[in-house]
Amino acid sequence: MQIKEIQEEIIDEFSMFDDWMQRYEYMIELGKSLPLIEDAYKTDDNIIKGCQSKVWVHAELQDDKLVFTADSDAIITKGIIAILIRAFSNQKPKDIIEADTDFIDKIGLKEHLSPTRANGLVSMIKQLKLYAVAYQTQIK
Amino acid sequence: MQIKEIQEEIIDEFSMFDDWMQRYEYMIELGKSLPLIEDAYKTDDNIIKGCQSKVWVHAELQDDKLVFTADSDAIITKGIIAILIRAFSNQKPKDIIEADTDFIDKIGLKEHLSPTRANGLVSMIKQLKLYAVAYQTQIK
Amino acid sequence: MSWLSGIFVYQYIDMLDINKIREDFPILKRKVNDRPLVYLDNAATSQTPKQVIEAIVDYYENYNANIHRGVHTLSQEATDKYEQARIKIQKHFNAAKPYEIIFTSGTTHSINLVANGFAALLEDGDEIIVSAMEHHSNIVPWQMLCERTGTILKVIPMNMEGDLMMEEYEKMLSNKTKVVFCNHVSNALGTINPIDEIIKKAHGVGAAVLIDGAQAASHIVADMQALDVDFYTCSAHKICGPTGVGMLYGKEEWLNKLPPYQGGGEMIAEVTFEKTTYADLPHKFEAGTPNICGGIAFGAALDYMHQIGFKNIAEYEADLLAYATSELLKIEGLKIYGTAQRKTSVISFNIEGVHPYDIGTILDKLGIAVRTGHHCAQPIMDFYKIPGTVRASFSFYNTMAEVDTLVEGVQRARNMLL
Amino acid sequence: MSWLSGIFVYQYIDMLDINKIREDFPILKRKVNDRPLVYLDNAATSQTPKQVIEAIVDYYENYNANIHRGVHTLSQEATDKYEQARIKIQKHFNAAKPYEIIFTSGTTHSINLVANGFAALLEDGDEIIVSAMEHHSNIVPWQMLCERTGTILKVIPMNMEGDLMMEEYEKMLSNKTKVVFCNHVSNALGTINPIDEIIKKAHGVGAAVLIDGAQAASHIVADMQALDVDFYTCSAHKICGPTGVGMLYGKEEWLNKLPPYQGGGEMIAEVTFEKTTYADLPHKFEAGTPNICGGIAFGAALDYMHQIGFKNIAEYEADLLAYATSELLKIEGLKIYGTAQRKTSVISFNIEGVHPYDIGTILDKLGIAVRTGHHCAQPIMDFYKIPGTVRASFSFYNTMAEVDTLVEGVQRARNMLL
Numbered sequence A, B: 001m002q003i004k005e006i007q008e009e010i011i012d013e014f015s016m017f018d019d020w021m022q023r024y025e026y027m028i029e030l031g032k033s034l035p036l037i038e039d040a041y042k043t044d045d046n047i048i049k050g051c052q053s054k055v056w057v058h059a060e061l062q063d064d065k066l067v068f069t070a071d072s073d074a075i076i077t078k079g080i081i082a083i084l085i086r087a088f089s090n091q092k093p094k095d096i097i098e099a100d101t102d103f104i105d106k107i108g109l110k111e112h113l114s115p116t117r118a119n120g121l122v123s124m125i126k127q128l129k130l131y132a133v134a135y136q137t138q139i140k
Numbered sequence C, D: 001m002s003w004l005s006g007i008f009v010y011q012y013i014d015m016l017d018i019n020k021i022r023e024d025f026p027i028l029k030r031k032v033n034d035r036p037l038v039y040l041d042n043a044a045t046s047q048t049p050k051q052v053i054e055a056i057v058d059y060y061e062n063y064n065a066n067i068h069r070g071v072h073t074l075s076q077e078a079t080d081k082y083e084q085a086r087i088k089i090q091k092h093f094n095a096a097k098p099y100e101i102i103f104t105s106g107t108t109h110s111i112n113l114v115a116n117g118f119a120a121l122l123e124d125g126d127e128i129i130v131s132a133m134e135h136h137s138n139i140v141p142w143q144m145l146c147e148r149t150g151t152i153l154k155v156i157p158m159n160m161e162g163d164l165m166m167e168e169y170e171k172m173l174s175n176k177t178k179v180v181f182c183n184h185v186s187n188a189l190g191t192i193n194p195i196d197e198i199i200k201k202a203h204g205v206g207a208a209v210l211i212d213g214a215q216a217a218s219h220i221v222a223d224m225q226a227l228d229v230d231f232y233t234c235s236a237h238k239i240c241g242p243t244g245v246g247m248l249y250g251k252e253e254w255l256n257k258l259p260p261y262q263g264g265g266e267m268i269a270e271v272t273f274e275k276t277t278y279a280d281l282p283h284k285f286e287a288g289t290p291n292i293c294g295g296i297a298f299g300a301a302l303d304y305m306h307q308i309g310f311k312n313i314a315e316y317e318a319d320l321l322a323y324a325t326s327e328l329l330k331i332e333g334l335k336i337y338g339t340a341q342r343k344t345s346v347i348s349f350n351i352e353g354v355h356p357y358d359i360g361t362i363l364d365k366l367g368i369a370v371r372t373g374h375h376c377a378q379p380i381m382d383f384y385k386i387p388g389t390v391r392a393s394f395s396f397y398n399t400m401a402e403v404d405t406l407v408e409g410v411q412r413a414r415n416m417l418l
């Protein structure tokens, strides 16, 4: 599936909920299904700055696609990064770089979109895209 | 005359004026009649701190009375110190120390009574009284 | 002098009428995420009563002007009000002299001013002592000092309850000790430290003492002369005052010993390119145009607090603390960090298996504002080996009903997260 | 990003409607000594429009909270607004990056931050250059630096008109020169200095340049990137903003080179008692709880000024200056200090045989607020061999009628005093 399609899918899923509690509970569920990063990659280098909780992300090129794994010590943060990874993992770096992130707003997580948020959602997106940029050059 | 009497006299004089201009003009007049300090005493030590203009005051014991002379480079300040000297000069240190200063308020110079005023009227009164304290001990 | 009269109207009310008090705080009417705001982040910053907001508006609408040296009326009025505020602070803290109160931009600025000053007074090999439960603002400036001077930093350890180990402190003291610095109340734990004893012991070896009163000031009235403390500091924004202003109390003799911190207008007596002489206290430490409005509003905040009455505040907050503590402890897996006998109304806690950030996020969704994280006191977190805590801190305008909302909220968060 | 939109609404009005503008300033309705206030002390501090007062009230009534690291809504809102204000300042000064804007408590604080930082970068025998027409805030911190490091201070002389002697400046420059610091506009004389040239020449020998924009900011929009300046600073209280806040622009590479100034919360990445690492820009230089409300209101003040339009302001103030200059010069014995070609709307003057303090006092009686004294620029007074001047400084909310009132007032004072 393309990033766009996955995002639509996520939007669809979230549209079923009519209050924040259900949304957060689902997000926590998603967190539990996060493709976990290997312990060896849980290094300080892989920590994303700007989050109050710790978030580690690792990226690996498999053929021409970028595969992300991650973890966090906070479960809501884990849910957020899980959503991002679902949308961006297993995609071509180029597509990741060009991808929109409007869907965050549409699934009711707009409040997390300010760059000053302590949860660092903006930092996470930035980091995933940075990985994509880095690996993009590697492909060429 | 006693300090109290002189102060009454000053209050009487000022009560003839009905606006600030007349009061200031009279004060400026009084400034011109100030018993001037000898140049030799116009030293940095004799400058009163806390005034935007310079005010020098000198005190001398004559018999058991304290005689003040002064000068300032600003004419309004000169008027103010002239009024103070008229009230306090040629008096016994003890009487100077104990003297009230309410008359300042009564002649319409209340605005100058705050310790933060740039003209330093409060500093001047304090300085005259400090001289009195110093010479008081000398008399005993 | 007549312009001083009427500053202090201590009007002790016997029982606090919380509903009436809450009317004074416009922000408490706010909704957050469609729920009434429950503001329990008072240790980070307190809310501002309308009396203080009005003092700010009054300043800008009626007598805004640069102070000191101004001949015109507005400048005189602003100067008078600013200096009156200094005297309010002096009286509140029972300092001997008004000029022992230095206006700063806050506690952090105050501590840096002192630590920087000591750079000129300390020598290689001298020792300074800090407590294990300090805010970063009372650690980093001293570390910077140590780097500059070769001074050695020693740390008074604490126990699991969050009490300082005073026997260890005594052992550390020697004639090498030059400064001891410690907070009056810990922001992360709420512990009220035995500063009386800390000061006396330090003075026994001739060391100066700085007490960081940032967390204490809204709960406890500290008496500078009775404590015989050398430096004491707090921030207005934690005592119902505005942001950007604080105070440093310093004993006259110490303030005279310390060199000036910042150079600029106001703090000089005479300036030539060859030589500059410094002004008298307090101006020596007040370079540049100060936070004039802030200083005046700081005074208004103290007036307001005195009108409520610090005794009433302390009693009521003790009730809030006792109730919240016992209710929170009913929640399974909840652990409180900081269980000292003497505490202010601050509760730092965690729930086993849950990250504090998650709890804070869910509570926010419920309209409840708490702080999560290391509270700028990483060494305490390291001590307990935790990433942070959830901190609920109560003020006299909080209600018992809000405590209930908090407890329900934490319970709900726990259910969602575990 | 969407939360940024709507910040800048530049709405240039072609001709200023002064009466309408005056309605924005509540204080202008005041009476002083039973006369309408004529406020001509704008160079000391500007007055505050209701738009800024409202921003302050809005903060305290609706989203007062400690910023950064807070998970709850109020803290997020306050953080967003504060960071938006930083971006407003960045755009106004056309800085390349938002984190090149450091919030400080004012110009004096900014300059001390930089001067203190250079203590770590300079060596014995290095030279720094100052202009002869600086405010004490841009002299004393550097003198303190020289004392600490053995750096040599050189002074660019000025001529009787109040222009810097640029040939002398060029002669002073050498590869020993490490910093040049100079005000954009002199507060005592109004001279607009050729900072473009000053910066270029300094860069020619590899020296850094700090421009003190305290007096310029309300009259001239300085473009950081076009000027290629290394540091630039101003205070909000002189640009229709609140007291207690200012900004320091620093080029990223310079801000990275300078060590932190104050230690405390916010400015650290990691704290242990053994070792502390510092946070990224801008936080490295923003220790402690900042003047949150002040920063936000600073942003509101810039919005307000842009709504009036800096171009309109400059044109109108030039008219005020021209008219006031020609009218004042009609008074016998009146001498103006500072007659440079390029000037802001500041007139420093004396009347022969009269002390400036006396004139200021009489003017105050007439409701006219001017400043008298050395204006924290004693070296300038020494240069002209005078104790001080009377300074009338005009803002866009002053009227031609107020100029007339001033001129009549000075005439009247002269008659009384001579």
Ligand SMILES: Cc1ncc(COP(=O)(O)O)c(C=O)c1O
Residues within 6 Å of the ligand: C265, C288, C289, C290, D043, D044, D106, D107, D108, D109, D135, D137, D138, D183, D185, D186, D187, D212, D214, D215, D235, D376
């Ligand atoms: C040219 C100049 N520099 C520096 C300052 C100091 O500014 P502040 O007092 O706001 O720190 C002023 C203000 O008087 C000034 O006019």
Ligand SMILES: Cc1ncc(COP(=O)(O)O)c(C=O)c1O
Residues within 6 Å of the ligand: C043, C044, C106, C107, C108, C109, C135, C137, C138, C183, C185, C186, C187, C212, C214, C215, C235, C376, D265, D288, D289, D290
């Ligand atoms: C104990 C303690 N010290 C110092 C500070 C720093 O105060 P400010 O940020 O107002 O400078 C705080 C505030 O968080 C504190 O709680």
